[in-house]
Amino acid sequence: MRILVTGGAGYIGSHVVKALGEQGHELLVYDNLSTGHDWAVLYGKLVVGELEDSRLLNDAFQSFRPEAVLHFAASIQVEESVREPLRYYRNNVANTLNLLNAMDRHGVRNLIYSSTASVYGIPEKMPVVESMPLNPINPYGASKVMVEAVLRDIVQAKDFRYIALRYFNVAGADSRTRIGQAYSDATHLITRALKTAHGEFPKLSIFGTDYPTADGTCIRDYIHVDDLADAHIRALNYLTETGKTEIMNCGYGHGFSVKEVVTVAKKVTGIDFTVLETDRRAGDPPELIADSTKLRQLTGWQPRHDDLEFIIKTAWDWELKYKSNLAKK
Numbered sequence: 001m002r003i004l005v006t007g008g009a010g011y012i013g014s015h016v017v018k019a020l021g022e023q024g025h026e027l028l029v030y031d032n033l034s035t036g037h038d039w040a041v042l043y044g045k046l047v048v049g050e051l052e053d054s055r056l057l058n059d060a061f062q063s064f065r066p067e068a069v070l071h072f073a074a075s076i077q078v079e080e081s082v083r084e085p086l087r088y089y090r091n092n093v094a095n096t097l098n099l100l101n102a103m104d105r106h107g108v109r110n111l112i113y114s115s116t117a118s119v120y121g122i123p124e125k126m127p128v129v130e131s132m133p134l135n136p137i138n139p140y141g142a143s144k145v146m147v148e149a150v151l152r153d154i155v156q157a158k159d160f161r162y163i164a165l166r167y168f169n170v171a172g173a174d175s176r177t178r179i180g181q182a183y184s185d186a187t188h189l190i191t192r193a194l195k196t197a198h199g200e201f202p203k204l205s206i207f208g209t210d211y212p213t214a215d216g217t218c219i220r221d222y223i224h225v226d227d228l229a230d231a232h233i234r235a236l237n238y239l240t241e242t243g244k245t246e247i248m249n250c251g252y253g254h255g256f257s258v259k260e261v262v263t264v265a266k267k268v269t270g271i272d273f274t275v276l277e278t279d280r281r282a283g284d285p286p287e288l289i290a291d292s293t294k295l296r297q298l299t300g301w302q303p304r305h306d307d308l309e310f311i312i313k314t315a316w317d318w319e320l321k322y323k324s325n326l327a328k329k
């Protein structure tokens with residue numbers, strides 16, 4: 001199938017491009033390289049451009065004639081979204097409208113949309129099922145809720161269908177260390193812990209130890225990026241085979257606290273890096289665990305890397321390789 005992938009040079013997008021490429025799909029990656037890299041695009045052709053640039057986007061649709069779109073390009077950091085809401089609404093909402101316009105104009109009816117567990121805010125029950133109320137507590141989550149609402153309306157009006165995948169905490173890297181998370185201001189826990197182990201930061205802060213959890217730190221459902229990539233392949237197959245619009249959570253269904261992640265990171269790296277307990281970070285829910293029954297039942301998805309040690313090991317191997325490559329430049 002001919003598939004246009006926005007944000008395909010970024011962390012998650014590049015792992016999905018790898019999985020799609022291995023299956024023989026024809027790919028066009030559209031990415032502004034703001035956080036992505038040309039070397040991360042292992043398959044297909046790369047067009048460097050902005051989603052704001054309607055002309056370039058239309059040219060890409062016109063010449064490539066995609067049958068489906070996978071939309072990863074977005075700003076994704078919760079804390080930054082609290083500080084810079086406008087940037088989040090522009091990039092995540094306005095730019096997505098541009099993409100949807102181009103899809104409409106060129107008659108492309110299939111979309112896999114990258115959504116997030118942040119749409120739920122602070123859920124009342126755990127694990128989270130897709131039908132629970134959407135109460136985002138930060139602009140990042142709110143921007144994703146807005147686009148989900150737009151998509152629902154388009155389905156009512158047009159011959160259009162989509163699957164929104166709500167990601168929980170994505171981590172890890174390609175086990176052959178070809179690609180991984182590669183931007184310098186990454187704020188995610190596992191990346192931060194590994195960069196601290198590597199000496200890039202003097203210490204790791206644990207944001208809040210007074211949450212209503214067993215050890216007082218936040219609990220998250222960490223999913224290996226290759227398992228998430230597989231979820232995309234299966235969701236795309238489901239979409240094109242059934243033509244049905246769906247929303248599916250992507251996570252393993254169990255979680256780890258910040259302190260547990262730190263313990264495993266120290267074990268994997270063999271480095272006893274400095275950890276400091278600090279105040280809560282704005283916009284953090286205490287616990288987020290996915291109920292992924294829908295994804296499993298509808299698409300047959302089964303996790304292959306449900307092992308925090310493996311997740312952190314692949315991220316660590318990648319971090320070491322990325323840093324040594326940077327040092328050589």
Ligand code: UFG
Binds near residue numbers: 078
């Ligand atoms: N944390 C620390 N210290 C750090 C970094 C993070 O204690 O240096 C804590 C956070 O406070 C949080 C947990 O580790 O409690 C996980 O934080 P991340 O920044 O790794 O991830 P988030 O849970 O904030 O958000 C991520 C994605 C979102 C997605 C969400 C879904 O960034 O896009 O997971 O669960 F929506």
